[in-house]
Amino acid sequence: MSNERQESKLIRNLGFWDLMAISVGQIIGAGIMSSTGVAIGMTGTGVVLAFLMSPIFTIISIFPVAILGASVPTTGGPYRYCSRILGKSPGMLYLLLHITMNVGLAQYALSFASYFVSIVTGLNQHMVAIAILTFFFITNLVGTKSAAILNKIMSVALIGGLLLFIAFGLPKADLAYIFTPSHLFANGGFAFISTLALLSSATGGAQVLAELGGETKDAGRTIPRVMVISTFGVGIFYVLIAIVAAGILPMEQVANQPLTLVAQETMPGIAFYLFVIGAALGATATTLNATLSWVTKPLLVACDDGLLPRSFGTVSKHGVPVKLLTLFYLVGLIPLVMGFDIAFITKFTTANSLLSKLFVCVALFVLASKSGDTLKRSSLKITPGQAKAISVTGMIILCVLSSSLLLNLSLAVVGFIAALIVIVLIYTNTYAKHVKIEDDLLVDYTTEKEN
DSSP: OOOOOGGSSSSBBOOOOHHHHHHHHHHHHIIIIIHHHHOOOOOHHHHHHHHHHHHHHHHHHHHHHHHHHHHOBBTTTHHIIIIIIIIIHHHHHHHHHHHHHTHHHHHHHHOOOOOOOOHTTOOHHHHHHHHHHHHHHHHHTHHHHHHHHHHHHHHHHHHHHEEEEEEEHGGOOOOOHHOOOHHHTTHHHHHHHHHHHHHHHOOOOGGGGBBGGBBBBTTTHHHHHHHHHHHHHHHHHHHHHHHHHHSSSOOHHTTTTHHHHHHHHOOOOHHHIIIIIIIIIHHHHHHHHHHHHHHHHHHHHHHHHHOOOOOGGOOTTSOOOOHHHHHHHHHHHHHHHTTHHHHHHHHHHHHHHHHHHHHHHHHHHHHHHHHHHGGOOTTTTTOOHHHHHHHHHHHHHHHHHHHHHHTSSSSSHHHHHHHHHHHHHHHHHTTTTTTOOOOOTOOOOGGGOOO
């Protein structure tokens, strides 16, 4: 049966630096460029403290994914863990959250466009966003390896641009202004907690590596290492950049604005353009590109499982599930066509992302309770008791953070999510009622595909 699965056509060709490029690109663009202004609008200069704390909460919340990825690396990681360990219905609910949280493709495209129009004036921001989303959709049709190579190039440019932003801005930042109590918590404690929740998307990008277990060399060792190193490494940049973003101009002026506003204040002309091209455009582009390289994997496995039509998961000769990639292209395209703003998209996608991580925490807890021996395969050397403690801690943090963001959304939006959940449960208990999911967590479908 394993030879019939489309995932067996995936190619195991991603190494440590390939994953590092994907992870860094996913984290930086998803956070510092598209969320900093929104975060300042929510909590004032407390954005600096939020970025300081965010990597810690992120590691706690994604560590269950890292543990599972180290123990049983596999394609479509979190979906496979939920569906095999928890059952069909939780697996399908995870897929729903996976689709809705990747409305974030529109967020990344809009963030790119907001910076692009700052140097090329006269263009429609949403049309630029549509164009860049389309470009990277076409790039990923060629395969994940080409996408990873492109991300390596762009990652070098974006890190150089961020260093310029820090070098010119840090000496001019007013630390006394930043750490004035009334500025740190400008909108109260609840707003600060909501900001922590929002920024979890800024530092949580490394979790997506669990989707690429079937395409990664020595995945059980490589994936968790890259997750931890990239999260804390990028976290250092985040804190320094947040100090510049919040400490140069009054917070009312930079709230909900791109970083170009501060960059123009601190940088000479040539440095400003290098920042926009290298960091601002590079960061958002790498995240958009990286997301399209992994986003299809859970649905690919669900197609092979029979929970979704198998024909949707057909993989091309380049190792790409074209129909599924097209689906996510449309998921990102629709909010752009409808003209949604970036603040709403960011809050919506982050809330769904946090809820999806909750399922993974539960899956690890159940695995540790019922099959603790599986954890012995992990390069992280985690005992069942430690895994349970990490899972419970992650659940508590995720419940607090996700609820704080959901309360920021309208009742209509929350009702829309609830309606989708009901539809998925009905679908699972009608169309997919007789589907039996294969217990294949420990099966490697791509071993012979190395190149």
